[in-house]
Amino acid sequence: MTAVAATEVLVVVDPTVPGSAPVAEVARRSVIDGGRLVATVEQPSVTATVDVVVAALRHQDDAPLALVDAALVTVPTVYGDVIAEPDAGGRILRLDGGEVAALRVPAAARSDLADALSRTVATWPRERVLDVVATALDDLAGAGHEIGPGAFPARLALTPDDAASALAAADAVDEPALRLRRASRSDDGFLSTFLVRPLSRRLTRRAVALDARPAQVTAVALALGLLAALAYSGGGRGWLVLGSLLLLASLVVDCVDGEVARYTRTTSPLGGWLDVGADRVKEYAVYGALAAGAATRAAWLLALASLALLVTRHFVDFGFAARRARATAAVEDGAVGRWSAGTDRRSAVRYAKRAVIAPVGERTIVLAVLAPLVGVRWTFVVLLVMGVVAAAWTTAGRVGRALAWTAPLGQPARRLLQTQVDGSPVPRTWWPLATRFGWLLPALARALEQGGTVLLLAWLAPSALPGAFVWLAVVAIGEYDLTYRGRLTGTADAAGPLAVAGWPLRLVGVLVLALLVPTQALGRALAVAGAVLAVAVIASSAAFWRRSLPSSP
Template sequence: MRPATTEVLVVVDQVAPGAALTHLPEGELLADVVGERATHEAGVLRGRLAADSMTSAVDQLVAALRDSTSAPLALVDGALVAGPTLLGDVVAEPDGLGRILRDDRGQVLALRVAAGAREDLAQALERAASGWPPRRLLDAVADVAVDLGGAGRELTPGSFLATLAQTPDEAVGADERVGAVDEAALRLRRASRSDDGFLSTFLVRPLSRPLTRRAVGAGLAPAQVTAVALLLGLLSALAYAGGSRVWLVVGSVLLLTSLVVDCVDGELARYTRTTSARGAWLDVAADRIKEYAVYGALAAGVVGAGHEQWLLALASLGLLVTRHFVDFGFAARQVGGSAATTAAEGAVGSWSARTDARPAVRYAKRAVIAPVGERTILLAVLAPTVGVRWTFVVLLALGVVAAGWTTAGRLGRALASRVRPSESARAQLAVQVDGRPLPLHGWRVGGPLGWLIPAGSRALEQFGALLLVDWLAPAALPGLFGWLAVVAIAEYDVTYRGRLTGATAATGPLTVLGWPLRLAAVLVVAALAPDVAGWVFGIGAVLLGGSVLASSRAYWSRWVPSTP
């Protein structure tokens, strides 16, 4: 659900007033223009905070913080000359979390305090203010928020213009430059993800951004775009199932089109600030369904060598699921750890930070981890050119390299980190397994390696079932693929409920039968009924899929009724 509208205070800092009280050519005070721009997209203007001393300013701010605790509070420097988009990055983002916007010199231009952190910040300001020397109020408040650990995300202007005007002439000149900027174009570029791989950044995004601009103009919702991308992906799978080279080419064209459209929904959500937990889950679920459907369709389309192709498809599925749960486990550990925990990552973390500063090395590292865009492009190019068998072989080899690279790096970080999570963070250290929150406290699940348990569980089920069925009922591999794919989707669903909404309750159909029992059931079916095992697995996949769909729809509609 969307948080309450952000309250905005424009700070006219009497210690360093700049040009906040300057009249622009239109006759308006710069401070008033700042308030209008800060609330252009969202937010309600609470007024102006002005005082002739630090003590008086802090007293006013503490009173404002305690005036309400149901909405975030944003503070914006009254001398800041910037466009509405940059100010909206602080004020209008719908997550309601903290934000700090700094310029290149580290000066705070604006900040937002989450609703739940207002009282804590007020108390901390009362304790700290007595010893403050004269300084900019926003810098001082940001330092306190950072010390509390609730400052939230740090932002920079990036390509947007932002100036703390010090004189009337500087304010007027900066405002003219801001007015001349194509803000829509900059905003659209900023809506692209900053952590994409090389191919996604330089091949896919230049194609998706014009479509996003059109989608914005047409008033489309991100969920509608996600549905189109999913449909195109399923059509590509249907074409791949044709098996011939012509159908493989058609499938690849559809798959690449789906990839481009799939970038649009995220760009559209970020551009229009309509991001939501439910929208994020829809995007992830659509990606996994498309990818699994394509793997299965490629294996099904091969004539005369189906058994080998199904083995490769199942191995590709199992490796991908295992890799993702390595990611989920490590992410949960990072989120739950204290600042000291995540900083104490030794030489691995330092090396990673240094190499990321070089674009060529940064993109090479991203290519090694084989993100979804790179995997999709590689599959679409290889399938019609080298055939299905070698496409799977290359994907598996790339997946093994990616798994080794990421797991080794995370192991190094985890082993170098010796600080345990704080008491308040322990509840967040969990990944859903079979619908149950698995605690990742190091001292409860095997020290610093406990975060690997979810991935180990997934690997045992995926690869254990593959080996059992290939041994006892190899003809049932197609049905097993459907079963394991649906199980994986169900695991993703309950895990993302925790990642995106903080849910820890055991929900979903997987709570009825845990993975050891499911693996035992696969063994029994394959051993006792090998001739019909494929049908049993297929029917089970359909029934489980329907149950997962109903459970997921009920959860996301009832508990997260936001518009994706």
């Protein structure tokens, strides 16, 4: 994969708007966060201005091109939101008054936009140049994603006095603090928002000052999480307290990697995959360590049930997202979607809904607090109750939305869902994914494999449950790996060790092992098989990302 070239930037003086724009200062500020200033465009007429823009669009097509109104005065962060975001997608910056103040044209849309503007210039409407260009860009299959300045000051300055006032307002704000607050996720639960994020933002400020990379922060969070699991495996009250402290530290640091990536504009598919993979490894390791520390059959059954429920819940979400986002036409979510959007306008209701779905931050805090206080068994019971409620809520909402769908299943969605089902040796085309609720099949597959394995071994070889946990955790991580490759890169890559034997074969394989291998050795055999599979998953994923990572332009 070839790296995307830096965005080219044109600063455009709009001939339809009288005044004197601070061209030089806008040109300087516009590329502080990123991009390459190509030229300023200052022509006496609309026709001449559009001709220059069209020529720039046609000049090359391997880099995005940004147009910035020469009158736009704001902080470098806002220019960067248009110009420097690493996805290289289309952006349209619309101010509070409705004016388009800057936009970015994706490399792939440059030629088409040039053609559209060439056809329009002869009958140019009596509107600002960037407003018309933005309309044409948005007409190109939605190539322009609209954004606003948010909490940052931004306005069009058309006189020297306006420019001086606008520059003073922009320079007066604490840009790093606002940018840091914005780097925090806006969809966290109540506990994460008000307990974890205030701490993580302090660490993020320090990490940015030290030029830490998001992947480095992810590695620290993973190490803390694995140390927490090691402490939990001790089993005693003191070990549980130490494990909880380390786990909470891991949770705080885990928020930092994403904040650093968003603050420094270094988000990437690989970074997202590393973050998700590390989260799952930590969570599964903690579940297994708690059960190992308790050293009872009940604890292992509860840990396995918690693992199975969590994996099934997530694949309900993954299947729904694949079906909905990659439909062949716009998706209407019906009355359920409208009700959900309406209730989100009230912060108390929004946070209550997020608490019900038990996101990873809330789960982690509940586990860390309860484990030393009430013990392992009751901690798992509470997590299971939370998981059942969350699964019921989210599945009901998604089913309600699906009832309103009319768009047929497109091929990209079909391929993603086929990969998620992982149903070899059953032919991929045999799975009824095109039905209204076909997107639930990946979750059903996970439930059958995870639940079936646990029930078989609880009946035939209870002493093998620890080995079964290792096996099922590694299988789940392999499933997440394939799914997130598709979600983050848009490719339905079914290659990998799991594709050799899908969930039906794996479930039959466990049954055969349980019948043929002595009970005392079965747990070790499953653990060894899990370790071998883990190596194969890591090797397969590493090869995928080596192929997918951008090379130097």
